[in-house]
Amino acid sequence: MQTTFPQLLLEHAKSRPDAAAMREKEYGIWQTTTWAAMARLVEHLACGLHQAGLRRGEHMVVIGANRPRLYATMLAAQSLGAIPVPLYQDAVGGECVFPINNADVRFAVVEDQEQVDKMLDIRAECPQLSHIYFDDPRGLRKYDEPGLSAMAELIAAGQAFAQLHPQLFREQVALCQPGDVAAMFFTSGTTGKPKGVVHTHNTLIDRGAVGAKFDKLTPNDEVLAYLPPAWIGQNIFSYAQWLVAGYVVNCPESSATVSIDLNEVGPTYYFAPPRVFEGLLTTVMIRMEDAGWIKRKMFQYFMGVAQRVGPTRMDGKPLSMLDSVLYALGNVLVYGPLRNTLGFNRVRVAYTAGEAIGPDLFSFYRSIGINLKQLYGSTETAVFVCLQPDTQARADTVGVPCEGVEIKLSESGEILVKSPGLLKEYYKNPEATAEVLTADGWYHTSDAGFIDASGHLKIIDRVKDVGRIKGGAFDAAMFAPKYVENKLKFFAYIKEAVAYGDQREKVCVMLNIDMEAVGNWAERRNLPYAGYTDLAQKPEVYDLIRDCVEKVNADLSRDELLAGSQISRFLVLHKELDADDGELTRTNKVRRGFIAEKYEVLVDALYSDKTEQYIETQVKFEDGRTGSVSATLRVDNAKIFAPVKAAA
Incomplete structure (x- = not known):
């Protein structure tokens, strides 16, 4: 499909102008943006950004949740031949510095006050960041910073510019070629600095079209866009395929209302990790x-x-x-x-x-x-x-x-x-x-x-994680940590798992309990607790988790290749693994190596004869403050099952 995203937008606006393109829930009411209205919004934003100095080949960061105006901003940038770079809205300011400087970003379009504060905090480290536009003005009325303005002002300026230069937008769109760079997505940086993955209109549209054809997607389909737009999975489903197939993308009111909005929308096409x-x-x-x-x-x-x-x-x-x-x-x-x-x-x-x-x-x-x-x-x-x-x-x-x-x-x-x-x-x-x-x-x-x-x-x-057990009863057996972790996380009581065993004689895991599920379980048994750390170390909770671990072991024992990946010892961590503490990526993948270094004392305890281990850990709170959590963690053994021989 030899075209570009702005050209796809204009085709929808021409052929079905009054059809719904996006819906956004605001104050409990769903607001609809038609394809014609989306095209007008994109034109005004593009003209505003052009007037402000955004040029072809330049990068522009977009930070926020799924919002029609943020999607329109990405389309506006692409219309000018500029390159949108979506960043994770829950990333701390320091995590934004490298992408912004790496891509020489001058323009940032953000959702709200939280993201504005983040950009202003890092401005000293990113001196070229000269323009910051915000969508939601709440809390920002008294802000007076150079280059900071509301998206509403940008749209108004663009509308006035478009009236004086009615051909500019379409001329700019016509200059865009399928082989031009369309977007850049930064990897999660599991093993080092994030890398900017460069994609063209061709690559993204081709894959979006292939997926749409495979699943027979039509304009009648509905999608709920609730995952971070910076994750390419969400971006493909609610941006690339949206423009290819022309279905309706629904944006929830907030992360807290996703389950309610999911019920109200009743999507026909759904995507989730x-x-x-x-x-x-x-x-x-x-x-x-x-x-x-x-x-x-x-x-x-x-x-x-x-x-x-x-x-x-x-x-x-x-x-x-x-x-x-x-x-x-x-x-x-x-x-x-x-x-x-x-x-x-x-x-x-x-x-x-x-x-x-x-x-x-x-x-x-x-x-x-x-x-x-x-x-x-x-x-x-x-x-x-x-x-x-x-x-x-x-x-x-x-x-x-x-x-x-x-x-x-x-x-x-x-x-x-x-x-x-x-x-x-x-x-x-x-x-x-x-x-x-x-x-x-x-x-x-x-x-x-x-x-x-x-x-x-x-x-x-x-490839780098597939290992071998060394020594013990399962010497030279294959060890696949992610496979083991996923089997553990099937249980409602286990939220996260980190498995170790490569080049060791046994497999050991560190676990996070699911606070909601285990808290509910404890309350029904009249088991008092004073928060996550206290609940995680209750003997009754360890019995509950050991039962889950041993069920996984029994299952693994029936797998000829992975019987050696059975878990010998485990502990329940005193805190939940968190991306803000560097333990997870922004896509919630475990940073196994980082965790092994950070909790080296716990890994050593698992691989010794210790039955408990004291640990104190620094944590970062949502408001940016730091503190510490300490506890004496219990280290427990799990039953190992003899491998079940396959029938001849």
């Missing part, structure tokens, strides 16, 4: 534990039916008459109301990506009639590398290669990809570009995996 699906399931399980005896028994019985026949039904395979009747009854009494409660009653296609999802979690959603599928891709591949057909969704694979994609494996088992959606380069980093892109166009994913007999790609783990 596993963590979101884990959280939804945790909420369901908490509600069921609080339900009456009859409801609990009915839920348990029909969920048993769903787990037995639901995935088979979703795969389009025939069921027996009895199973069909039982499932239909379960749909009336349990699955339908459950889908409705979750906000998934209209979902036609749901995807999860970002990291592997636990097989039990995956099966749960498909068993109750939600067409949850996995996809495989990354920032560098414009997301879409592999997709699962509706009737071939499996928990242990990530699907078949998308249209235009080639996959091969290196001698070490690393997955190499050739695709029209590959990055152009890492910005100002030719060495890093050369490391991942071969001269003949193959991209090194750093993921280990293989193509199975049915043509589906199976991911084991990151």
Whole structure:
């Protein structure tokens, strides 16, 4: 599809001007922006930015949640040949310094007072940052800073400029070419400085179009945009595919109202990382534990039916008459109301990506009639590398290669990809570009995996993370930490897990409990606690978590390749892992190496005979203050099971 994002916008505005393009919930009421109104807004913003001095090839950062005017600003920048760079709205100011300086950014468009304060705080470190525009004026009336102004003023100035120069906007759009740079996304910086991933209109639109064609997306589809626009996954689903397919993107009022807004919108096309699906399931399980005896028994019985026949039904395979009747009854009494409660009653296609999802979690959603599928891709591949057909969704694979994609494996088992959606380069980093892109166009994913007999790609783990047990009963056995962590996180009581074992004689893990789920569990047992740290170290909680760990071990013992990854010892951390403390990336991926260094004393305790260990940790609060959390953590053992031999 040889076009650009602004040209796609103008096509929608011409062919269906009065159709809804975006909706935003404000003060509890959904406000609609039509395609014609969006095009006018983009024109006025583009003219305003042009008048302010934004030029072709220049970068402009956009920081905020999903808001129609922020999306319009990205389109306005692209209309002028400038390059929007979305940054995470929950990143602290210091995390924005490198991207802004690396890309020589003069223009920043932000959502609200919080983001304005962030930009003003780092201005001394980013002296070239001369223009800051804000969307939401609340709390900013008395701010008097050079170069700071409201987006409303920018739009008004642009509107006046457009009246004097009515051809400028379309002339600028016509100058944009499909091969021009469209956007830059910074990686999460798991192992060092973030890298700016450069994508063209071609790469993003091509992959958006391939995904839309695969899942038969139409203008009638609805999406809820609630994840950070700086994450390319959200950007593809609510920006690239929005402009390709022309469906409606709905922006929730705030992060606190997402579940309510999800129910009100009833999206037909849904995308979330596993963590979101884990959280939804945790909420369901908490509600069921609080339900009456009859409801609990009915839920348990029909969920048993769903787990037995639901995935088979979703795969389009025939069921027996009895199973069909039982499932239909379960749909009336349990699955339908459950889908409705979750906000998934209209979902036609749901995807999860970002990291592997636990097989039990995956099966749960498909068993109750939600067409949850996995996809495989990354920032560098414009997301879409592999997709699962509706009737071939499996928990242990990530699907078949998308249209235009080639996959091969290196001698070490690393997955190499050739695709029209590959990055152009890492910005100002030719060495890093050369490391991942071969001269003949193959991209090194750093993921280990293989193509199975049915043509589906199976991911084991990151190449650098796949290790071996050294010594002990499982000497030389494979160790896949992410696989172990995901199995643990299926349990509602476990929010996060960090596994270690490479070149060691056993596997040990550090865990975070899910405060909501474990707190609810404790309250029903009249178990008093004074916050997360206290609850996490209760002997009763350790018994609860040990039961989860041993269930994972029993499951791993039945896997010939990964029986050696069973967990010998574990502890529950005294604080929740947090991106602000450097323990998670902004996409909530565990920074395993950083955590090992930060909590070296705990890792040593796990691999010794200690039964407890004192730790004091500095933490950063949301308002920027720092403090410390200390506790004596219990270190516990878990039962290891003998490997189950496969039947001959």
